[in-house]
Amino acid sequence: MHKPAKVTIEDVAAAAGVSRQTVSRVINNGPNVKPAVRQRVEAMVEQLGYVPNLSARRMGGARSYLILSINDRARTFENWTSGRGNDWVDQMLYGGMSECERHNYHMVLELIDTDAGTTIPQIARAVGSLRPDGVILTPPHCDNLELVAWLERQGIPCARVGHYEGGNFVDVFMDDEGAMREVTRHLLDLGHRSIGFLAGPLNYGPSQKRRKAFREALAEAGIPPEAGPIGAGNFYFDMAVSVLETMLAAPSPPTAIIADNDKMAFAALHVAADRGLKVPDDLSVISFEDTPGVRFSVPPLTAIRQPTAAMVGKACAQLIALSKGEEGMGAFELPYEFVVRATTKAPRG
């Protein structure tokens, strides 16, 4: 059976002996089609192998069936080229594509620079050419006020991953403060009385929340601020190393380190080895990320597993609902996991 290269709605209409609006109603599950007619049309769609052309639907005024997912360009490329894997993107695609599949949507990933002057023009290009039904913003783009305002002006529904505000957005996030409290308490319960936090950059929303929760948890336990140093990291290995060196050179250095991401946790492992500190015997380490490398590191890291796939999946679901004219805006919290592996233990002595 050699099907013609391009079957259009007109072909189906002719084959079924109806007008093209009727076919349109059938494929869009519209009302007002006699069951017998609907069946006849469906049979023809099947037989001719008709698939509606997305561009034409779009031009006709329908939705685009496209979700545009925006990631930090430089960081994503960096992860890819370093060959260290890119679990965040993997999980994002996993969650997003699974959800999009279910609704016959397509997810397109675009990498956008974070420089002040280029972000908006780049997104404008992507949005203008693709005209997606919704845009998913991940850190740090989701915290870019100017960008978010621009998107709002364009009237494009926007989901933010790792942002809490809600309002006229689809915000999906995990309880960063709760996670930090849980992690800090875990260390306190083990007996640690001096804990260092290797924090991420200040413009990362979640990092801010974690800083706050970290301070609070220590304060509640009666630990003085000096015994809870916060090192300002940038999520990269090298800087984390030097910050750690300083932290550990203090008169009464921390016996445990909480790292805001994996690379910095690895840095902690590295620095510990350099100084002859055994992990977890001499130094406990916890990561706030849980990529494959972490699970297979030696020793395997105790870590917070972020619900990346679930967050992005939820973002897609809400954006798709919105595009159908349903309700969808709001703030949605997804559960994280705290995975205790082999890098935390009671301090010596």
Add this chain to the structure above:
Amino acid sequence: MHKPAKVTIEDVAAAAGVSRQTVSRVINNGPNVKPAVRQRVEAMVEQLGYVPNLSARRMGGARSYLILSINDRARTFENWTSGRGNDWVDQMLYGGMSECERHNYHMVLELIDTDAGTTIPQIARAVGSLRPDGVILTPPHCDNLELVAWLERQGIPCARVGHYEGGNFVDVFMDDEGAMREVTRHLLDLGHRSIGFLAGPLNYGPSQKRRKAFREALAEAGIPPEAGPIGAGNFYFDMAVSVLETMLAAPSPPTAIIADNDKMAFAALHVAADRGLKVPDDLSVISFEDTPGVRFSVPPLTAIRQPTAAMVGKACAQLIALSKGEEGMGAFELPYEFVVRATTKAPRG
């Protein structure tokens, strides 16, 4: 400056005082536009922030500026859910998106099942709705004759990653025979006189080539076939373990193992440890894949690094050229890398 939500070609034409065809010519770099007019139009495009609507361009008869990239659905999901990372997909996105970016193209990834009955309908849906300018097929889809024939009938340019034939396709691949020769010689040069090859399945094209090259390289060095055992693996850990057990139980067992992929190389490390063999002192191991896990394994594996990103990038480049009406079909070999790390050494004695 509050720009209108949707600037069309008509707005630009009006602002520049020309017809919309002239604007069309300018944005498509067409000929026959007076320089002064071109400049005026470009200025207006810039000022109004005009971005052509892809759907409209498509409907007008232009290309879609979309490359559809097809991956094995089950395997991709498996890798994502197992949390082991998915370096292949990462590298594919890296190579593909980098190239697409340069041409203002968008890459859309779709996961398609490999079951005989569902592959074509699924692809038909994706292709029919997206109407991409080209499709990239990765293993095992690239070896699906029925699928490839279907795509050819649809007249959609198709690139195959890891396929050698060329012809009416864009085939991108690496020199598997050369890589195997290099790897084998590396071991021979170190003094190994008995080498085992843990091969992939017979229906996997590249594995076939590697088997052949392996046999030839040994023959050239005057190594008898008994000292170059080939174990038939299936790319998975468990089977590799049992094949290796047998290999190493031989009267004069190999002092080096070449594994056709990472999982089997890990199996070699595992079996060696079980038998009290130190790597590389008692057993050298080389992998024919180089995912992040390999690089960070203990000890780090000596491996062939496949040019995944480069292959996919090249595939995109050719597909894009084709869509512009340029030549593009053919077979393209991309260079692999042989990365010597810590698992190869001269044999004992």
Add this chain to the structure above:
DNA sequence: CTGAAAGCGCTTACAG
């Protein structure tokens, strides 16, 4: 419940 009309924003021949 169904169809004839208009239009989405472009591009491609075709005229001039």
Add this chain to the structure above:
DNA sequence: CTGAAAGCGCTTACAG
């Protein structure tokens, strides 16, 4: 070198 016309394949009001 430039523009008026037709059309891509749909959908959305609108009419019946």
